[in-house]
Amino acid sequence: MPAETIAPSGGRPALREPLWLRLSLIGGALTFLAVFLLLPLILVFVQALGHGVEAYWDALVEQDAVSAIQLTVLVAAIAVPLNLVFGVAASWCIAKFEFRGKSLLITLIDLPFSVSPVISGMVYVLLFGLNGWLGPWLIDHNIKIIFALPGLVLATVFVTFPFVARELIPLMQEQGTEEEEAAVVLGASGWQVFRRVTLPNIKWGLLYGVLLCNARAMGEFGAVSVVSGHIRGMTNTMPLHVEILYNEYNFVAAFAVASLLALLALVTLVVKSLLEWRYGDELAASARH
Amino acid sequence: MVFGLLRRGFLGVTLAAGALGCGLLTSMPAAADTTLLNVSYDPTRELYVEYNKAFAEYWKTQGGDAVRINQSHGGSGKQARSVIDGLDADIVTLALAYDIDAIAERGQINKDWQARLPQNSSPYTSTIVFLVRKGNPKGIKNWDDLAKPGVQVITPNPKTSGGARWNYLAAWGYALEKWNNDEAKAKEFLEQIFKNVPVLDTGARGSTITFTERGLGDVLLSWENEAFLSIKELGADKLEIVVPSLTILAEPPVAVVDKVVDRKGTRKVAEAYLNYLYSDAGQEIAAKNFYRPRNPAIAAKYENVFTKANLFTIDERLGGWQAAQKKHFSDGGIFDQIYQPGK
Amino acid sequence: MTDISLRSAPQMRVGRWSLRKPSVLPGFGLTLGFTLCYLSLIVLIPLAGLILAAAGLGWSGFWSAVTTPRVLAAFRVSFGTSMIAALINAVFGLMVAWVLVRYSFPGKKIVDAIVDLPFALPTAVAGIALTALYSRNGWIGSWLEPMGIKVAFTPIGIIVALTFIGLPFVVRTVQPVLQDLAPEEEEAAVSLGATRWQTFCRVIFPAILPALMTGTALAFARAVGEFGSVIFIAGNMPGISEIIPLLIIIKLEQFDYAGATAIATLMLMVSFAMLLAINMLQAWMRSRHAG
Numbered sequence: 027m028p029a030e031t032i033a034p035s036g037g038r039p040a041l042r043e044p045l046w047l048r049l050s051l052i053g054g055a056l057t058f059l060a061v062f063l064l065l066p067l068i069l070v071f072v073q074a075l076g077h078g079v080e081a082y083w084d085a086l087v088e089q090d091a092v093s094a095i096q097l098t099v100l101v102a103a104i105a106v107p108l109n110l111v112f113g114v115a116a117s118w119c120i121a122k123f124e125f126r127g128k129s130l131l132i133t134l135i136d137l138p139f140s141v142s143p144v145i146s147g148m149v150y151v152l153l154f155g156l157n158g159w160l161g162p163w164l165i166d167h168n169i170k171i172i173f174a175l176p177g178l179v180l181a182t183v184f185v186t187f188p189f190v191a192r193e194l195i196p197l198m199q200e201q202g203t204e205e206e207e208a209a210v211v212l213g214a215s216g217w218q219v220f221r222r223v224t225l226p227n228i229k230w231g232l233l234y235g236v237l238l239c240n241a242r243a244m245g246e247f248g249a250v251s252v253v254s255g256h257i258r259g260m261t262n263t264m265p266l267h268v269e270i271l272y273n274e275y276n277f278v279a280a281f282a283v284a285s286l287l288a289l290l291a292l293v294t295l296v297v298k299s300l301l302e303w304r305y306g307d308e309l310a311a312s313a314r315h
Numbered sequence: 316m317v318f319g320l321l322r323r324g325f326l327g328v329t330l331a332a333g334a335l336g337c338g339l340l341t342s343m344p345a346a347a348d349t350t351l352l353n354v355s356y357d358p359t360r361e362l363y364v365e366y367n368k369a370f371a372e373y374w375k376t377q378g379g380d381a382v383r384i385n386q387s388h389g390g391s392g393k394q395a396r397s398v399i400d401g402l403d404a405d406i407v408t409l410a411l412a413y414d415i416d417a418i419a420e421r422g423q424i425n426k427d428w429q430a431r432l433p434q435n436s437s438p439y440t441s442t443i444v445f446l447v448r449k450g451n452p453k454g455i456k457n458w459d460d461l462a463k464p465g466v467q468v469i470t471p472n473p474k475t476s477g478g479a480r481w482n483y484l485a486a487w488g489y490a491l492e493k494w495n496n497d498e499a500k501a502k503e504f505l506e507q508i509f510k511n512v513p514v515l516d517t518g519a520r521g522s523t524i525t526f527t528e529r530g531l532g533d534v535l536l537s538w539e540n541e542a543f544l545s546i547k548e549l550g551a552d553k554l555e556i557v558v559p560s561l562t563i564l565a566e567p568p569v570a571v572v573d574k575v576v577d578r579k580g581t582r583k584v585a586e587a588y589l590n591y592l593y594s595d596a597g598q599e600i601a602a603k604n605f606y607r608p609r610n611p612a613i614a615a616k617y618e619n620v621f622t623k624a625n626l627f628t629i630d631e632r633l634g635g636w637q638a639a640q641k642k643h644f645s646d647g648g649i650f651d652q653i654y655q656p657g658k
Numbered sequence: 659m660t661d662i663s664l665r666s667a668p669q670m671r672v673g674r675w676s677l678r679k680p681s682v683l684p685g686f687g688l689t690l691g692f693t694l695c696y697l698s699l700i701v702l703i704p705l706a707g708l709i710l711a712a713a714g715l716g717w718s719g720f721w722s723a724v725t726t727p728r729v730l731a732a733f734r735v736s737f738g739t740s741m742i743a744a745l746i747n748a749v750f751g752l753m754v755a756w757v758l759v760r761y762s763f764p765g766k767k768i769v770d771a772i773v774d775l776p777f778a779l780p781t782a783v784a785g786i787a788l789t790a791l792y793s794r795n796g797w798i799g800s801w802l803e804p805m806g807i808k809v810a811f812t813p814i815g816i817i818v819a820l821t822f823i824g825l826p827f828v829v830r831t832v833q834p835v836l837q838d839l840a841p842e843e844e845e846a847a848v849s850l851g852a853t854r855w856q857t858f859c860r861v862i863f864p865a866i867l868p869a870l871m872t873g874t875a876l877a878f879a880r881a882v883g884e885f886g887s888v889i890f891i892a893g894n895m896p897g898i899s900e901i902i903p904l905l906i907i908i909k910l911e912q913f914d915y916a917g918a919t920a921i922a923t924l925m926l927m928v929s930f931a932m933l934l935a936i937n938m939l940q941a942w943m944r945s946r947h948a949g
Binding site: 303 | 684701757758919930934
């Protein structure tokens, strides 16, 4: 049959599972995803809109909610570019060069990812807290780190530390160094090599890394909870504000702010899918082995 | 490097975020002349929203600057920990004296803090009551009913929640009374109660939500003010309050954080803030938010709100907070013995 | 190629202790220097501070702080629930990856996209939503409760939350490997008379096993430290549903900094060991893949 010749890998009966098995695998996978992923997401929006759009909107424009949103955006706007620069630098030296201790370096870069967020917050308290190593000096110089913006940024940077690098390192490793080497031999400067050769190859991975990093930065709870101080309207980020509203029996408002964060997550995913769809070939070429 | 990337235009998200952030920095609301930070425990949110407004107006009439009071709420222990670690609180209004003592021990507050204001520095009091479902289906009347098999008791974790420590000590005081100070019996009694506890939330609010919203448990051990508030918020058709035969006089204390107010130069207004809590207006606000006022005249006015309860204080029966904390809640203390893993 | 290595020869002749292999590409010093500085400032120095603080306890102090029954029980809870959640993710993650790679069905793109949701959704939001779903009056809980299954406020609740958190890891590590699997081997197996099941067990499964293990290990590593989503749903009973990160917070709130640092340091070491293991797994995976 012609269809078989067109789709050689999936088309042959011997290489396919029987229909019942296929359907039950699809069914099982979809049920699992629906129960674990979709339902919580739907619940957030149902609860948020439970008292109508007006109540939803009121909850979002309420003064403390607005300042929580502003603070969250500000923190992410500082933390994400920092980790972006770091991620590009780290993946350049790791992917393009061979050197001793590389795997140790990779492990150290990965470390914040598996360290409990609670510990990430706590280390900064131990360092900058009043009874910490630098605490007395900071007080003398009237510098506030924890329970203020710098502490929130530090904790967020820590938690989202590996995101861009993790996305880029495998990508750049796959691509090898031939193109860059050729460019150098042809007389391009380092910056030109990066901009003209490397960047076009990694841009989609980079963008996705940034998006994920941003979503995680805005949504971090455990680490910022330790260093925030929870001052209403001043050091409450959105996830902390959700918790506070929830604790004030203000469930609609809590879920309304939560739905913004969920929306952010969805936008991240949609942008990613759009990229994959639009630049599918390019992506596949760069993401494949 | 960043600019190169930005020029290529694929950091739209971050760029927009950055622009927003910069805009925010310049558009921060102009700070009032004086700002105070009141670091408080969980159930006082509504109280201090109202009180802060009243105080700001009062302070203006006294010829003071415009004053803006920021609030931070959380579990009492967590809040004390933040102040110890350098959260710039001018005022702490916590659930129990032990937490303020912990701050004083590390030098942020003078050790004599409790004697500086009348009535042990607690301008309002509360007590521990039972919140049960409407109609009291399990017939819970007193502490003994909590130890019965088949009754589910909701209380936060005494290790992290100030309110839960009051809960625990109220039960302990009752047991001592009942068994003539036989501590072994009291311990057994507490063990039975805690066997009936299916969830230990970290804070008082968490427990209230578990009980009211999640529908778990038959009885919630709760601050009296918290119980009133949840009835007000969630409907009198669902819940009712039971006052046990003997319970504890909970005295949430307040203090000025000396190190901070001296550094910020806010001592005068911070002290006025606490003193105003003892004024008629302050007492009235406390009573309206279901805290028992200290002022007899105001208390008389709200007599029909608060049930008459037979109360004991921690000082007369348990030898004060330091002793109680050490004996019950320190590592390896009686609470830990009750909660041996696997028991 | 020879030309290139000749050109860069002078740089590399630092001796046999040279730190890196030669390359014509520029920027090694700059990027590595920046990487190390940033890494030290953000991660290493703060973590060293933690370890120093724990070292102040002395070995016996450290040991007694981390071996109290309550701490041990919390470790059991944390590792046990994370392990179960990781295994659930291994099974269902493989299934999801398989379905996404091998079959086509309506809405597949959406499903593929939504797998990443736990990466992006804030953990606290996930925790609150899951609690609301699984408590006795929630959408799922009200349906499970009559059957005698309690999820919220039990260790099962922790497993649910951790399964949510770890879901994308297995799918995203297995998916590309499955995609790259050459159909020839499967065809060969079939032409040699293997059944579909035999082909899966003997040809496909061994090929994706390293990726599956890596993904599972990643899900496990992430789950052990998780805090935000768990505290809402766990019940937090000492010895039963109290996880290690919560215990650290509790110790801090009791002003027991020494205890908190000791537990945190132990956890940090565990995280580091797990990551080393994962990176070794990945190296193995690459070598298998190449060979």
